[in-house]
Amino acid sequence: MATTKATIKFGESRLTIEDIVAISKQEKHVSISHAPELTNKIDSALAFLDRLLKEDGVIYGVTTGYGDSVTVKVPLHLVHELPLHLTRFHGCGLGQLFSVAEGRAVLATRLTSLAQGYSGVSWELLHLLAAYLEHDIIPAIPQEGSVGASGDLTPLSYVAGALIGERDVYYKDQIRNSGEVMTEVGLTPLVLRPKEGLAIMNGTAVMTAVACLAFDRANYLTKLAARITAMASLSIQGNSHHFDEILFSVKPHPGQQQVATWIRNDLNHAEHPRNADRLQDRYSIRCAPHVIGVLQDSLPWFRQMIENELNSANDNPIIDGQGEHVLHGGHFYGGHIAMAMDSMKTAVANLADLADRQLASLVDTKYNNGLPSNLSMSDESRRYINHGFKAMQIGASAYTAEALKQTMPASVFSRSTECHNQDKVSMGTIAARDAMRVLQLTEQVLATTLLATVQGLRIRIERKELDLASLPVAVQAMYNDICSFFEPLVEDRPMESLLRFTIDAIQTQRWALYQ
Incomplete structure (x- = not known):
């Protein structure tokens, strides 16, 4: 209907x-x-x-x-x-x-x-x-x-x-x-x-419109990065105690605590440890709430700045017809959007860096706790010629480097122009466009790492080192959905079309996360 x-x-x-x-x-x-x-x-x-x-x-x-x-x-x-x-x-x-x-x-x-x-x-x-x-x-x-x-x-x-x-x-x-x-x-x-x-x-309509769309994508990526962290921890048989409720109660950043809760629930972590057999995972797993939480805690003030600008009269002059005033000012100045977008792109790029480091641990036998090199699922007799996620990790490193490079704040590059009438300008539109580019690159990194975590979970499940049924229903559903379009990577094959499909799934918010 x-x-x-x-x-x-x-x-x-x-x-x-x-x-x-x-x-x-x-x-x-x-x-x-x-x-x-x-x-x-x-x-x-x-x-x-x-x-x-x-x-x-x-x-x-x-x-x-x-x-x-x-x-x-x-x-x-x-x-x-x-x-x-x-x-x-x-x-x-x-x-x-x-x-x-x-x-x-x-x-x-x-x-x-x-x-x-x-x-x-x-x-x-x-x-x-x-x-x-x-x-x-x-x-x-x-x-x-x-x-x-x-x-x-x-x-x-x-x-x-x-x-x-x-x-x-x-x-x-x-x-x-x-x-x-x-x-x-x-x-x-x-x-x-x-x-x-x-x-x-x-x-300021262009920069503000772009900022609205950027906010929507960044908001989704905080949740996706949390889910990927949980799946990466499961893949490397990580320590769920890193996300313990008591642990996070002593550092009261609400967004960081929310991210830790999401990951903790995905891992079905319920018991508080007296101590842990596996003491500490690398920072890209252990400190993930501290990285993702920065963006999660920043979203409310990004929203305030963007929505105040959205609901403003921001041209010049302002016409007060009821009071009969023509008021000359500078409401066209996009400084608040510039600050929000410059800050957002830094926080988002850190998600790319985090996921890139998680991917590095997943593919490296020195750090992945028994998974095959580059997550290749090829037969032992054919492991010599198959490469798994090797090239995709290189690609993720490239996307991450470009995202980090884009974090230079645009708002500090004011240029006096228009015969020095516009002698101090916001560069808010450039900041917003930069943020969109950083979001695109970060989505590419997260798509790659997401697929790698699914490959890692497949290997654990196949080896009977992990019971899929033991995972929360939402994690099972997302894993099964990705498996429906991502066949196991056994023999080397081109992965571009799969990556593009996964990026599109992220951008269209295919998975309802933490509703």
Whole structure:
């Protein structure tokens, strides 16, 4: 029976990271609220701008140039062309295009900000953004070209340009001109009001959208890294006492304690030792909660920063229509997203490093407690020519090195630009893109190590050194599911397609972990 998708009403209440992720996956419909409070904000801001334009004749970005060109007065007969030129001269983005899912997140994030009611935009603009999401018409946005203040000007110009019918969009698995697509589906290109070009472009929507998606992936990886640690410990017949409840009660980091609990439950550890026969495993097993826990404990403040930015009015100037104020400031500055993403990529890269070290122990006969070299399951007579996980471990080391290299904070590389008007910038979009790259590389490492742990468990089970039925149901289910698409690695064979399938399983969150 088909389920009805819920609808998110923009401008009605505070949105969450999960809302943006759901929209990016087309799991929810969108609409615009017409609650009295929002209606009053939108209508009063439009009326105030129109009145101010007639009475004073000077409004930044409406009757003046932009940025360093603020002293350039635009003749009234050209005011309505100015926003069109803003969208056009910023059409210089480079690099790969953001994906369709990322583009949906960008539209939803910008709509969240504009629907706060402090940007001086029309109902037509708000409803067209919602219609784009409902029709799945997604601007094709180059990833490069933003310094993160004044917001994401260049990438967001591709949103503005699409809404007026001039730029390209993704539609039905093709990249086409937005004007043609709008004609096809019965939408009318937007005619920009005097401040609307600036309102669309002068904000943090790209970096914040990417941050929402990054958070979702990082949150899943904390759980996956815990499950992999448990499976690695089982494979090397490790010491479950390293995750003991009493042990972790004396170091009260809640995220670290949560990770230890997950691993402890996966290992069915229930008894508190007086002492242990096997004293200490290597740090990559024993200290895993301390590594994964850093990310788990950081997620709440990442969420706070991302969701506060998401639910903010972050363009310039801010239009207070009810109080009749034009407020000039710097809310386009993406410093909070930059800090969150720079911190996240460091914590995530440490998961890659942890899993890479766990893999190193699994494949090495000096450390794996009796497992075959490189986890090869070949017959004794053919062990001379079979190599198991040897090359995959090399690959994991490469992915890990690249992830660690990407952890240099982007936020410290501010560059004065735009004739020194933008003389201190956030680099938040670069930080967010870096975080996504680190996540991709870390997912590749975790995919490799996950497969290795399954191979190790297979060997223990085949040797009757481990009873699968003794493991928790969730661990059994995940092991059996992976075995359904991962045949035992006996004879050497190409593993790329399996790795790609496993990475996709991670990115689509195939396994419900610690629900």
